[in-house]
Amino acid sequence: xxxxxxxxQGRMRxxxxxxxxxxxxxxxxxxxxxxxxxxxxxVPDKIQVLAPNEVFLIGHATGSQNYVCVPSGTGVxxxxxxxxxxxxxxxxxxxxTHFFSVNPNPDDHGAIxxxxxxxxxxxxxxxAATGVATFATDPAFVRPxxxxxxxxxxxxxxxxxxxxxxxxxxxxxxxxxxxxxxPFM
Numbered sequence: 001x002x003x004x005x006x007x008x009q010g011r012m013r014x015x016x017x018x019x020x021x022x023x024x025x026x027x028x029x030x031x032x033x034x035x036x037x038x039x040x041x042x043v044p045d046k047i048q049v050l051a052p053n054e055v056f057l058i059g060h061a062t063g064s065q066n067y068v069c070v071p072s073g074t075g076v077x078x079x080x081x082x083x084x085x086x087x088x089x090x091x092x093x094x095x096x097t098h099f100f101s102v103n104p105n106p107d108d109h110g111a112i113x114x115x116x117x118x119x120x121x122x123x124x125x126x127x128a129a130t131g132v133a134t135f136a137t138d139p140a141f142v143r144p145x146x147x148x149x150x151x152x153x154x155x156x157x158x159x160x161x162x163x164x165x166x167x168x169x170x171x172x173x174x175x176x177x178x179x180x181x182x183p184f185m
Contacts, residue, residue: 041176044133044141047151049172059087059095065147083114094119096167101126105156114152116173121164127152127173147178 038055063085067078085098101115103126113126131151135142142149152173159165 040174042141043149043174043176044138046133046138047131047149047174047176049151049174053171057089057095059089061085061087061098063098087116103156104158108155111155113155114173116167116170118160118164118166121162121166122160123164123167124158124160125154125167125170125173126156127170128155130172141176147175149178150175 038058040049040055040058063083065083066081068081069076070079082100083098086094087096087098089095096116096118098114098116100112103111103113103115105126108126111128113128115124115126117124129150130153133142133149135144135146138149152175154170154172157168157170159168
């Protein structure tokens, strides 16, 4: 969910297809037997999710980060407009869709947040970044051309239209191993 750009170039065009590893963590253990089989990757301290949270879903994503050019100081800069990604399990079955949307939680005052919607039951989770790791801060983990690795905390959840709750107990959605597949300069 990120792009690659060279700040040394006078001109910058930002758009990239990406492949990411998204992880969903939860305190509740509705899939405890399955959770024992999932081993999350080693990540920098800045994005680790600590106990009692336990992984219940891993998704391998393909999609894009979309940017728009905006005024910045006396010049311009790129600002994230929206991600669009589909996450698949190890059996290449779609598990979630990832995008930006308005968080329905009234405590979040209509904020536009990173959103994941379950392909199984349409339950959804909205999240905000609480930790960031980049090549500059964590070169042992993050490649120079990588999208920032994130730890996103749930700030809203909603059951699916028929009461589905697959994502309703989510507490964190870390993003790791993300890289720009098509860099533009």
